[in-house]
Amino acid sequence: xxxxxxxxxxxxxxxxxxxxxxxxxxxxxxxxxxxxxxxxxxxxxxxxxxxxxxxxxxxxxxxxxxxxxxxxxxxxxxxxxxxxxxxxxxxxxxxxxxxxxxxxxxxxxxxxxxxxxxxxxxxxxxxxxxxxxxxxxxxxxxxxxxxxxxxx
Amino acid sequence: xxxxxxxxxxxxxxxxxxxxxxxxxxxxxxxxxxxxxxxxxxxxxxxxxxxxxxxxxxxxxxxxxxxxxxxxxxxxxxxxxxxxxxxxxxxxxxxxxxxxxxxxxxxxxxxxxxxxxxxxxxxxxxxxxxxxxxxxxxxxxxxxxxxxxxxxxxxxxxxxxxxxxxxxxxxxxxxxxxxxxxxxxxxxxxxxxxxxxxxxxxxxxxxxxxxxxxxxxxxxxxxxxxxxxxxxxxxxxxxxxxxxxxxxxxxxxxxxxxxxxxxxxxxxxxxxxxxxxxxxxxxxxxxxxxxxxxxxxxxxxxxxxxxxxxxxxxxxxxxxxxxxxxxxxxxxxxxxxxxxxxxxxxxxxxxxxxxxxxxxxxxxxxxxxxxxxxxxxxxxxxxxxxxxxxxxxxxxxxxxxxxxxxxxxxxxx
Amino acid sequence: xxxxxxxxxxxxxxxxxxxxxxxxxxxxxxxxxxxxxxxxxxxxxxxxxxxxxxxxxxxxxxxxxxxxxxxxxxxxxxxxxxxxxxxxxxxxxxxxxxxxxxxxxxxxxxxxxxxxxxxxxxxxxxxxxxxxxxxxxxxxxxxxxxxxxxxxxxxxxxxxxxxxxxxxxxxxxxxxxxxxxxxxxxxxxxxxxxxxxxxxxxxxxxxxxxxxxxxxxxxxxxxxxxxxxxxxxxxxxxxxxxxxxxxxxxxxxxxxxxxxxxxxxxxxxxxxxxxxxxxxxxxxxxxxxxxxxxxxxxxxxxxxxxxxxxxxxxxxxxxxxxxxxxxxxxxxxxxxxxxxxxxxxxxxxxxxxxxxxxxxxx
Numbered sequence: 001x002x003x004x005x006x007x008x009x010x011x012x013x014x015x016x017x018x019x020x021x022x023x024x025x026x027x028x029x030x031x032x033x034x035x036x037x038x039x040x041x042x043x044x045x046x047x048x049x050x051x052x053x054x055x056x057x058x059x060x061x062x063x064x065x066x067x068x069x070x071x072x073x074x075x076x077x078x079x080x081x082x083x084x085x086x087x088x089x090x091x092x093x094x095x096x097x098x099x100x101x102x103x104x105x106x107x108x109x110x111x112x113x114x115x116x117x118x119x120x121x122x123x124x125x126x127x128x129x130x131x132x133x134x135x136x137x138x139x140x141x142x143x144x145x146x147x148x149x150x151x152x
Numbered sequence: 153x154x155x156x157x158x159x160x161x162x163x164x165x166x167x168x169x170x171x172x173x174x175x176x177x178x179x180x181x182x183x184x185x186x187x188x189x190x191x192x193x194x195x196x197x198x199x200x201x202x203x204x205x206x207x208x209x210x211x212x213x214x215x216x217x218x219x220x221x222x223x224x225x226x227x228x229x230x231x232x233x234x235x236x237x238x239x240x241x242x243x244x245x246x247x248x249x250x251x252x253x254x255x256x257x258x259x260x261x262x263x264x265x266x267x268x269x270x271x272x273x274x275x276x277x278x279x280x281x282x283x284x285x286x287x288x289x290x291x292x293x294x295x296x297x298x299x300x301x302x303x304x305x306x307x308x309x310x311x312x313x314x315x316x317x318x319x320x321x322x323x324x325x326x327x328x329x330x331x332x333x334x335x336x337x338x339x340x341x342x343x344x345x346x347x348x349x350x351x352x353x354x355x356x357x358x359x360x361x362x363x364x365x366x367x368x369x370x371x372x373x374x375x376x377x378x379x380x381x382x383x384x385x386x387x388x389x390x391x392x393x394x395x396x397x398x399x400x401x402x403x404x405x406x407x408x409x410x411x412x413x414x415x416x417x418x419x420x421x422x423x424x425x426x427x428x429x430x431x432x433x434x435x436x437x438x439x440x441x442x443x444x445x446x447x448x449x450x451x452x453x454x455x456x457x458x459x460x461x462x463x464x465x466x467x468x469x470x471x472x473x474x475x476x477x478x479x480x481x482x483x484x485x486x487x488x489x490x491x492x493x494x495x496x497x498x499x500x501x502x503x504x505x506x507x508x509x510x511x512x513x514x515x516x517x518x519x520x521x522x523x524x525x526x527x528x529x530x531x532x533x534x535x536x537x538x539x540x541x542x543x544x545x546x547x548x549x550x551x552x553x554x555x556x557x558x559x560x561x562x563x564x565x
Numbered sequence: 566x567x568x569x570x571x572x573x574x575x576x577x578x579x580x581x582x583x584x585x586x587x588x589x590x591x592x593x594x595x596x597x598x599x600x601x602x603x604x605x606x607x608x609x610x611x612x613x614x615x616x617x618x619x620x621x622x623x624x625x626x627x628x629x630x631x632x633x634x635x636x637x638x639x640x641x642x643x644x645x646x647x648x649x650x651x652x653x654x655x656x657x658x659x660x661x662x663x664x665x666x667x668x669x670x671x672x673x674x675x676x677x678x679x680x681x682x683x684x685x686x687x688x689x690x691x692x693x694x695x696x697x698x699x700x701x702x703x704x705x706x707x708x709x710x711x712x713x714x715x716x717x718x719x720x721x722x723x724x725x726x727x728x729x730x731x732x733x734x735x736x737x738x739x740x741x742x743x744x745x746x747x748x749x750x751x752x753x754x755x756x757x758x759x760x761x762x763x764x765x766x767x768x769x770x771x772x773x774x775x776x777x778x779x780x781x782x783x784x785x786x787x788x789x790x791x792x793x794x795x796x797x798x799x800x801x802x803x804x805x806x807x808x809x810x811x812x813x814x815x816x817x818x819x820x821x822x823x824x825x826x827x828x829x830x831x832x833x834x835x836x837x838x839x840x841x842x843x844x845x846x847x848x849x850x851x852x853x854x855x856x857x858x859x860x861x862x863x864x865x866x867x868x869x870x871x872x873x874x875x876x877x878x879x880x881x882x883x884x885x886x887x888x889x890x891x892x893x894x895x896x897x898x899x900x901x902x903x904x905x906x907x908x909x910x911x912x913x914x915x916x917x918x919x920x921x922x923x924x925x926x927x
Contacts, residue, residue, distance in 0.1 A: 549817075
């Protein structure tokens with residue numbers, strides 16, 4: 001091979017090698033930018049399933065007997081009550097009258113709605129006032145030290 | 153076996169004969185002309201009949217004898233048809249007798265007659281007025297249904313119509329100088345629509361405000377207590393507000409003065425403030441403290457509404473873009489509740505009190521807005537990620553392009 | 566070193582599978598270069614987009630729930646809770662649209678370039694089948710998010726078969742899994758979308774690709790005379806690299822669309838709510854929908870809708886049979902009639918689609 005041709009082909013193969021590296025490198029980058037999201041996708045998210053059917057409403061011993069607390073169930077409020085006996089009850093805290101948030105009144109042993117004086121008993125049934133329907137009851141399970149509330 | 157059959161048949165016949173109490177009143181009246189037969193027609197559904205009572209238990213007489221002269225003999229206790237004057241006592245003979253009623257329905261009240269005498273109807277009746285309502289005017293006479301039966305004229309959703317039978321009759325009410333527009337007004341009111349159109353049990357009918365058997369229009373100073381039966385928070389605030397004393401002194405009824413009574417409408421924010429349509433300016437003239445207070449309270453509430461609406465729009469945008477916003481929605485519900493509480497606090501007629509509630513609501517709305525903005529920031533982060541991807545893609549594209557050129561040159565086209 | 570390993574691997578495979586025969590066959594594959602060579606890219610593009618759909622579809626399958634109660638929530642879950650779920654979902658949605666468009670363009674270019682003529686009739690037939698399968702993917706897939714628009718569009722779409730005489734109602738019930746669109750419909754559509762259609766598509770696609778592999782690329786009738794003198798580029802690696810570049814561009818486009826114009830969640834379908842105003846089918850069915858809307862209620866003694874249905878059915882059949890109907894192309898002659906018909910069809914479809922979107926109902 002003539003010296004110029006040899007030099008030329010050397011430069012060419014150098015170029016070729018650089019090009020192959022660039023191609024390989026960007027291919028790897030591309031593969032990465034495809035595999036990374038796919039892998040992240042496959043890894044299960046925090047919440048394992050769709051359709052919120054249960055939440056952790058609190059910890060055991062967080063509530064004193066004969067008190068209640070509002071917790072979040074999805075985007076609606078829920079009411080967790082600890083009875084004087086220590087037993088837990090949970091309801092939707094959305095008043096069936098005009099959707100105000102109800103509260104537990106330990107002094108009355110009733111669930112009370114401040115908006116129009118609606119009252120519910122500890123089964124969620126209407127005792128007096130304007131609410132037309134009972135409060136939706138949830139089921140409560142104790143899992144280790146967590147109070148898990150789920151749709152009945 | 154053959155001997156058992158006749159005995160069984162005999163027992164059945166005897167049993168059925170004994171089971172039917174002989175009631176000649178019903179048997180005879182059924183066969184008579186229209187007006188006499190009508191009295192018996194309702195008996196199947198009548199609440200008294202269902203408790204085993206029949207004609208003679210109210211009207212006296214002897215139901216076992218088929219001879220009319222005997223069964224309807226005053227000597228045998230037949231009382232006949234009571235006059236309008238006699239009716240309250242006639243019904244009260246049993247219904248005001250606790251021991252008697254206890255035999256049938258222990259939890260039934262027995263104070264109806266006593267209450268009736270305190271009512272306007274009862275007092276007019278005692279004065280000799282025979283046009284005024286008494287027991288049968290509302291409850292019917294034969295075929296009386298219990299108040300819990302939806303067909304009864306005194307079932308809550310039917311009460312307004314029953315009262316209106318007389319109270320919307322201009323001819324009847326003329327001599328008493330009572331207006332007759334209450335039912336029409338009530339039908340358009342928020343309470344009327346709730347009760348009559350939606351059948352909402354919590355909505356008041358005439359008797360919830362006026363009293364039932366003891367019906368009397370509430371006195372001027374009692375009106376706010378009547379409303380307070382269901383709206384206690386507003387009542388308490390009003391009682392401690394600067395409106396309470398002046399209203400009393402001016403003889404103005406609380407609640408009703410701003411909200412009207414038979415035609416109460418769902419309150420709107422435009423009732424508050426100093427613009428056209430507000431109730432405040434009907435008393436408070438421009439420049440007065442009350443005028444300023446009205447403007448301040450309305451302004452505070454509008455401010456909270458604006459913040460809530462802005463937060464709502466932000467959250468909706470984020471949600472549609474695929475962000476998880478349930479916590480933000482939860483907080484947004486609470487902001488709505490603060491708005492309700494702010495509107496209730498207006499009844500204290502004290503701008504600082506309203507502003508306090510509004511401030512809390514606005515703080516929560518701010519939190520929600522921040523959460524919404526964070527969610528949208530996430531959208532920006534995605535775009536930045538895309539930019540990185542694009543850089544990699546473009547460099548791969550350039551490399552590929554050059555490779556194509558190279559390969560074309562090499563292996564020839 | 567690299568070359569040595571390569572040849573070792575090839576030898577190993579060759580001893581068992583005779584790969585060298587295949588490889589030398591492939592190495593000889595060429596792509597002719599002429600004025601209309603640009604259209605050669607569209608087939609491969611459709612294949613690339615199909616692969617994107619397969620991959621993103623399988624990923625979505627991990628979280629999707631095909632029941633009326635949970636479908637919408639599962640999509641919401643994917644989009645809000647699963648990492649990059651929003652990306653995978655929007656890519657799947659956009660690539661679907663692009664795939665339908667690409668397959669259509671590919672088919673039209675083949676039609677106008679008369680690549681269906683002898684000996685490529687079967688390639689054409691399998692291709693038209695693939696087009697119908699693609700539309701089937703689109704129709705079945707669009708219901709799966711179970712949002713209001715999808716629900717009602719499906720209601721309208723499945724309701725159309727009712728006009729077919731005799732079997733119309735049976736077809737409707739089979740499509741819907743009942744009289745109405747319900748969770749049963751969703752399950753059927755899901756089964757179609759993830760199992761039946763993929764299997765059929767892969768089978769027909771394999772046939773389609775094998776035919777192309779054996780028969781090579783067709784040149785348009787106008788260039789046929791110069792075919793031997795024409796410039797040709799090897800498929801491996803030259804044309805394939807160009808294909809890859811195009812696919813890279815398409816990939817960037819799909820991801821860009823997914824990031825900047827993500828598919829919205831919509832509102833969960835409520836079968837008992839009244840239909841919202843302005844229900845529209847997916848854009849690729851718009852031209853048929855618009856035609857139906859414009860059809861008079863009766864044509865001669867037949868129902869207008871049935872006539873339109875029949876018309877489209879015949880067109881579909883005609884499309885499949887084009888190679889056998891176009892006698893002139895078969896003989897290698899120019900076929901202006903079929904060119905004109907093809908252009909007319911394209912114009913009709915494009916116009917009707919635009920009308921459907923731009924013209925507001927009276």
